[in-house]
Amino acid sequence: MRPRSTIEDERRRAAVRRDERTCGSRNWGIRSSSAAPPNVDFTSLESAVAKKDSDAVKEALNQLSESGWARKWSSQPYVSRRTTSLRELTTLGMKNAENLAIPSVRNDAAFLFTVVGTTGFLGILASQLPGDWGFFVPYLIGSISLVVLAVGSISPGLLQAAIGGFSTFFPDYQDRIARHEAAHFLVAYLLGLPILGYSLDIGKENVNLIDEKLEKLLYSGQLDSKELDRLAVVAMAGLAAEGLEYDKVVGQSADLFTLQRFINRSKPQLKSQEQQNLTRWAVLFAGSLLKNNQKLHEAVMSAMSKKASVVECIEAIENAAA
Structure with missing residues (x-):
């Protein structure tokens, strides 16, 4: 007859083996039901x-599209221009x-109004200065508006940069740019x-997307209607985004x-009415x-x-589409 302690030891070992088999089967079930998605290699794209x-x-x-990841890439390859109405x-x-x-002209008008209004107000205050200061200081302040206009006529780019910087004070500025681009x-x-x-x-709000093939067509003036339609839709996308909001x-x-x-x-050249319709259609499509x-x-x-x-x-884009 075996001692009581030996029998109890064997029972405990058998229980441990049953627990191990049970845990092993459960762990196997978890792994098989939650397989991780394959890793996506962006090395080539980043380079x-x-x-x-x-x-x-x-x-x-x-x-990446062939591998099943970039599903939205080139998912709308076909565009076909048609007559489009404002309605x-x-x-x-x-x-x-x-x-x-x-x-x-919202930003332009706001900038010029601010410049003229501010200089006018400061000129009135400066006119209260004693002696000759009350004459020369308002004169100098008032000339700021003339200098701004002169810079705008000689170098419009500088004036646009100043207007762009001023536009950042509008509460909707950042949202408009992000939405647009x-x-x-x-x-x-x-x-x-x-x-x-x-x-x-500021002054660089753009998306760089023109490839070498399209650049050659643009430089040679041989952009066909198919490529023109695609580029028109992309060009009008920012306008469309703002117009919807x-x-x-x-x-x-x-x-x-x-x-x-x-x-x-582009070739052939579009008439004025055709250009107007292209613009409307591109805005509608975008x-x-x-x-x-x-x-x-x-x-x-x-x-x-x-x-x-x-x-x-x-x-x-791809994560939002998943």
Whole structure:
């Protein structure tokens, strides 16, 4: 007859073995049901963006798309121009659709009014100074407005830089820029145009996306209608984004200038009425893309506001779409 202690030891060992088998089966079940997604390698994409190599950026994004990650890249490759009315823009949700193509003078007027008003007020105060100071100081202060106007006529770029700096005091400034540039970025990505960089700095609000092939067509003046339509949609994306959110569009001047540059470099040349229709259609198409991908647009806005890199903005798009 075995001692009682030996029997109890064997029972405890058997219980431990049962627990080990049970835990092992449970752990196996957890691993099999929660497999981690494959790692995404951004090395090629980051290198291509750093080198400003548009072809390499395309190739890297195409590879990521084939691997099943960059699903939104070039997901809207087909664009087809058609006759578009102002009513369609209004129905889409564009505020003041009839004034979208009219350059805004809000920032310019506010800047000049502030300069003239401030110098006038200071001139009145300075006129109370004793003696000759009450004459010369107001005269010098009043001449500031004339100097500003003279600089604007001789070097418009300097005046625009000053107006741009002044515009930062508007409460909607940062949101407008982020919304505007995020729209260019997202629409270009959806249409399959490689993005090489972007900036939200004063005087540099732009998304760099023109690849080498398009640059050659632009320089030679041989931009065909298909490529013109794609570029027109991207060019009008910022205007469309502002038009969907605000009663007045402020940042459309550069966009309209860019679109006109594309039109001037296209073959065959468009008549005035055709140019007007192209502008309306491009705003409508871009606005539709933004409304249908609002979550993605907001994701890019958030990323840009945090000064994210191009690759990080692309990650924001794909993560929002997942």
